[in-house]
Amino acid sequence: MAVTKRVVLHFPRSLVDQPIMCRLAREFNIDFNILKASVTPKEEGLLVVELTGESKDYKLGVKYLEKSGVQLQPLSQDVIRNENRCTHCGACVVLCPTEALIVDPATRKVNFVHEKCIACGICVTACPPRAMEIRF
Ligand code: SF4
Ligand code: SF4
Known part of the structure; x- marks a missing residue:
């Protein structure tokens, strides 16, 4: 397999x-x-x-x-989202190249899908309240 x-x-x-x-x-x-x-x-x-x-x-x-x-x-x-900081503003959603950050249409909250993340770091600099972190 x-x-x-x-x-x-x-x-x-x-x-x-x-x-x-x-x-x-x-x-x-x-x-x-x-x-x-x-x-x-x-x-x-x-x-x-x-x-x-x-x-x-x-x-x-x-x-x-x-x-x-x-x-x-x-x-x-290595890529984590600080749930206490995220305001679900959506700024990261359009920037994430792999759709690892997506809006849940039911709740309008931004979900982070770990499995899709390639650790590019784009969201880390784009996130206004610095909720996204990469720890290498
Ligand atoms: S940019 Fe930051 S605060 Fe806004 S939805 Fe994304 S992770 Fe949350
Ligand atoms: S690190 Fe890159 S791939 Fe991972 S969630 Fe952020 S923008 Fe998307």
Whole structure:
């Protein structure tokens, strides 16, 4: 059975120039789609990726990443909405590229659908009361 997961990969400085993702694809048959790439102030590499592979390959691939020193986090842990701050103003809805922020037609409230979020960060800067946060 094939699995597709969106994860955040943290590469320590020593691994930034290593061909880890190439090996993941070649040796573990895992397809990856890079959704976001950046370098943190500590010069660590950070990739938000969608990984797809057969369940068995996926598990082996994740073990390989961890053994190599890459830290994995599920994407949904990293983007959060502070429900106490959100005023449901809707400013983020038109900007979100994946429709992870949508208006519920019944309640007129803005819902955050974690599974669709690619951690692009657009809503973080656009949200007037700073309700959206990304923690990498
Ligand atoms: S922009 Fe911020 S306050 Fe407005 S709906 Fe979106 S998350 Fe809520
Ligand atoms: S970070 Fe915000 S704007 Fe970007 S995909 Fe996630 S919810 Fe949408």
